Amino acid sequence: MTFLEQLNEWRTSHSILFGADTAPYCLDQRRRYQGRALAVARPNSTEQVQQLVRLCAEHQIAIVPQGGNTSLCGAATPLNDGQSIVISFERMTQIVQVDADNNTITVQAGVTLAQVQQAALAAKRLFPANWAAAQSCQIGGALATNAGGVNVLRYGNMRELTLGLEVVLADGELWEGLRGLRKDNTGYDLKQLFVGSEGTLGLITQAVLRLYPLPTAHATALVAVESPAAAVDLLRGLQAEVGDRVTSFELISAPCLDLLHQHFPRLPQPFQPIPAWCVLIELSDGGDSALLTDRLAEYLYAHGCMEAYVAQSPTEAADFWRLRESIPEAQRIDGVSIKHDISLPIGAVPDFLQKCDTEMLSSFAGARIVAFGHLGDGNLHYNLFLADKTAGVYALEPAVNDLVYRHVAAYNGSISAEHGIGQLKRATLQDARSDLELHMMRQIKATLDPLGLFNPGKVL
Amino acid sequence: MTFLEQLNEWRTSHSILFGADTAPYCLDQRRRYQGRALAVARPNSTEQVQQLVRLCAEHQIAIVPQGGNTSLCGAATPLNDGQSIVISFERMTQIVQVDADNNTITVQAGVTLAQVQQAALAAKRLFPANWAAAQSCQIGGALATNAGGVNVLRYGNMRELTLGLEVVLADGELWEGLRGLRKDNTGYDLKQLFVGSEGTLGLITQAVLRLYPLPTAHATALVAVESPAAAVDLLRGLQAEVGDRVTSFELISAPCLDLLHQHFPRLPQPFQPIPAWCVLIELSDGGDSALLTDRLAEYLYAHGCMEAYVAQSPTEAADFWRLRESIPEAQRIDGVSIKHDISLPIGAVPDFLQKCDTEMLSSFAGARIVAFGHLGDGNLHYNLFLADKTAGVYALEPAVNDLVYRHVAAYNGSISAEHGIGQLKRATLQDARSDLELHMMRQIKATLDPLGLFNPGKVL
Numbered sequence: 020m021t022f023l024e025q026l027n028e029w030r031t032s033h034s035i036l037f038g039a040d041t042a043p044y045c046l047d048q049r050r051r052y053q054g055r056a057l058a059v060a061r062p063n064s065t066e067q068v069q070q071l072v073r074l075c076a077e078h079q080i081a082i083v084p085q086g087g088n089t090s091l092c093g094a095a096t097p098l099n100d101g102q103s104i105v106i107s108f109e110r111m112t113q114i115v116q117v118d119a120d121n122n123t124i125t126v127q128a129g130v131t132l133a134q135v136q137q138a139a140l141a142a143k144r145l146f147p148a149n150w151a152a153a154q155s156c157q158i159g160g161a162l163a164t165n166a167g168g169v170n171v172l173r174y175g176n177m178r179e180l181t182l183g184l185e186v187v188l189a190d191g192e193l194w195e196g197l198r199g200l201r202k203d204n205t206g207y208d209l210k211q212l213f214v215g216s217e218g219t220l221g222l223i224t225q226a227v228l229r230l231y232p233l234p235t236a237h238a239t240a241l242v243a244v245e246s247p248a249a250a251v252d253l254l255r256g257l258q259a260e261v262g263d264r265v266t267s268f269e270l271i272s273a274p275c276l277d278l279l280h281q282h283f284p285r286l287p288q289p290f291q292p293i294p295a296w297c298v299l300i301e302l303s304d305g306g307d308s309a310l311l312t313d314r315l316a317e318y319l320y321a322h323g324c325m326e327a328y329v330a331q332s333p334t335e336a337a338d339f340w341r342l343r344e345s346i347p348e349a350q351r352i353d354g355v356s357i358k359h360d361i362s363l364p365i366g367a368v369p370d371f372l373q374k375c376d377t378e379m380l381s382s383f384a385g386a387r388i389v390a391f392g393h394l395g396d397g398n399l400h401y402n403l404f405l406a407d408k409t410a411g412v413y414a415l416e417p418a419v420n421d422l423v424y425r426h427v428a429a430y431n432g433s434i435s436a437e438h439g440i441g442q443l444k445r446a447t448l449q450d451a452r453s454d455l456e457l458h459m460m461r462q463i464k465a466t467l468d469p470l471g472l473f474n475p476g477k478v479l
Numbered sequence: 480m481t482f483l484e485q486l487n488e489w490r491t492s493h494s495i496l497f498g499a500d501t502a503p504y505c506l507d508q509r510r511r512y513q514g515r516a517l518a519v520a521r522p523n524s525t526e527q528v529q530q531l532v533r534l535c536a537e538h539q540i541a542i543v544p545q546g547g548n549t550s551l552c553g554a555a556t557p558l559n560d561g562q563s564i565v566i567s568f569e570r571m572t573q574i575v576q577v578d579a580d581n582n583t584i585t586v587q588a589g590v591t592l593a594q595v596q597q598a599a600l601a602a603k604r605l606f607p608a609n610w611a612a613a614q615s616c617q618i619g620g621a622l623a624t625n626a627g628g629v630n631v632l633r634y635g636n637m638r639e640l641t642l643g644l645e646v647v648l649a650d651g652e653l654w655e656g657l658r659g660l661r662k663d664n665t666g667y668d669l670k671q672l673f674v675g676s677e678g679t680l681g682l683i684t685q686a687v688l689r690l691y692p693l694p695t696a697h698a699t700a701l702v703a704v705e706s707p708a709a710a711v712d713l714l715r716g717l718q719a720e721v722g723d724r725v726t727s728f729e730l731i732s733a734p735c736l737d738l739l740h741q742h743f744p745r746l747p748q749p750f751q752p753i754p755a756w757c758v759l760i761e762l763s764d765g766g767d768s769a770l771l772t773d774r775l776a777e778y779l780y781a782h783g784c785m786e787a788y789v790a791q792s793p794t795e796a797a798d799f800w801r802l803r804e805s806i807p808e809a810q811r812i813d814g815v816s817i818k819h820d821i822s823l824p825i826g827a828v829p830d831f832l833q834k835c836d837t838e839m840l841s842s843f844a845g846a847r848i849v850a851f852g853h854l855g856d857g858n859l860h861y862n863l864f865l866a867d868k869t870a871g872v873y874a875l876e877p878a879v880n881d882l883v884y885r886h887v888a889a890y891n892g893s894i895s896a897e898h899g900i901g902q903l904k905r906a907t908l909q910d911a912r913s914d915l916e917l918h919m920m921r922q923i924k925a926t927l928d929p930l931g932l933f934n935p936g937k938v939l
Contacts, residue, residue, distance in 0.1 A: 120824075201856040202857065203893040206916070255579065259603065365582070397581070466926050
């Protein structure tokens, strides 16, 4: 039987799509990558994934794993050579187990982040990972991307939240590493290879994730600060006072609030006028929100934060968060921008912004810098609007990237904090990591996927 | 020049020891492994480490890296073939940087855990890793072992506390991964390979470690519980009330307290009579110890913990901790025991103890089971005294291990939670991990250390 004949035979059992039906799986969320696929397979079990991988290995057909198709770097989109298949995990949606005594949840790869959060909540536990695509992104993709989000400051990335994995390897063999242990020093920690590998080393089919005690109290504030340096001081001062209750600490620049004002005029914005910088702070704890809110308000007052708005209700807190979370959409409405997802040592953020902004404004007349991000973990989304707000601006992307990444390198920072490499930053990675590092990565790739079946043209 | 001629030329610069001077480096801490070495080299820089590795690679001489020589599995002791050299990191003791804004510390491999804790404290930060050997163990060894300890429940193992590494590879090349970033998704996370690899993949020369806000309040209690199941309930109930303020939660069985009473009669023991089980609880937070202590006392009282001793002073808290920390020494004084460092899903601990104890007592007449450990992270130290309290008892070790590890496997647990594999569990690892896992590990070893120079006869 040929490859396509076998797929056709599996059409119903493995839910295989052909032709026009594959289209939604071949365009990335940012609409930058239009790929083509021989077919899209939607297995409903680990065993079906193994069957598909074995078939592809036999015929040397490449495989692009896809979760919620929310990659911001084209990591889940097939190349446009039409020589690969997409394996979508959308039918592997089982929550296998919530173990409240062990504080773990076991799920199949296609469960969405929001579903994991909900299942944890039902057991009075917290699954702390959270970001904008929570409703649509899937755990398999989140793990493959080592996704981050707004609570990394306190709880870590997906890597730190993972205890065990089940992975289909390149020969179709199954690595059963679905352990729920917090300490396990029996040889090399193989799961670490797959987390963050963007589907290039294996296909994650199940995971055991950490749960945490459920905070019952929240306090949220929007606080104007003089400068990014003042924001760093506020973060460390606040932590000295309330420790790890600081779960989010988001930096927002004036151009972000301007964009929100312009495109979402009904979103309540407390500041009048808009300050050069502000931070969105979230504390969480057990006990009572009113007490925690008072404590935050008192701290801000005592430390001279004169323009601080402390949310007085969950609704107001949600409004503050809506501001933060609407920034990417306000940007999108405004036009095409050149985006960067960078990270820096936290103390270097102020200096970076000062120096990079200066060179950017002198190099690209009329540039508007939209900077915001997770200051608490050193992650900045550093985006640029130039005169051309169409896709034509991408012609300038290499020059803009070069400038930004030079400054990132000067502080030993990262060109991809939480979005990964995918197709978008594949070329840039060659400069960002040393030859030795790239060589080591290629060696690992060759060891685990000698035929290069898994997600070719991504990362390396 | 021959290998030994070159070493002799480096005798002063690289602080090379020969003959009888190598003895202290050739015996492990538990005195179970007596090895022999061609020489012991004590480089004082990364460059000297590279020179030594290049020389060894050229002459195909094996290298055993050694930190504080506190391995409990013989991981840092050379084999007795006398064909390897030991590289000791004891002269690489520089604290390179404490970055309070970034909450990171950068240290050379030979810095002790206690020195890292001290340097963090001086910057009003916490380095949370802690265990009995803090004064003598070195960071390089702690990383290579992925060591755990008493605060893993709240802060994770050494792996989770590591942001960046500098590693000398098997060809003497230097991997410069000394980044201090909390988010960095630029390809495979290479540092994960070296953490927990017990010196078999590379030599860690420097590390960037995470620091945390410094807790100022502590509350400590010794609480009698009816059973391990009651201990798990208390842990989850307490976390629901005070969240992640629970930083340690240690389970202690009656035989431990008996041993302490017998061998350290002056150590104050509050319980009269000794209960079947008790837990040592530590909470930490910002603010004031008195308030936190009251809160803990009130919780224990309200939840029917009638035999609970809440420390009323730092001295009393230290006494409680001394009890816990003296258990291994009391055991040692009592004689030779057969030890296990296992981990289980936390909810499975009570069932495991019940079933494994029952079979142990029926299989080995007169066995005394000394069980204690970090219940909060599922890690038990499950030790056995049999009639023979000399090293002769090791003849029964395989049979005892077989029994224990069968029960561990039944709960998908781990045969080495925090001590690693080393020489001690090398044979056992073959049964504890699947053929596929062992194959993957061997592939990684062959990729990164093709000549097998690094720590042969350990782990794999």
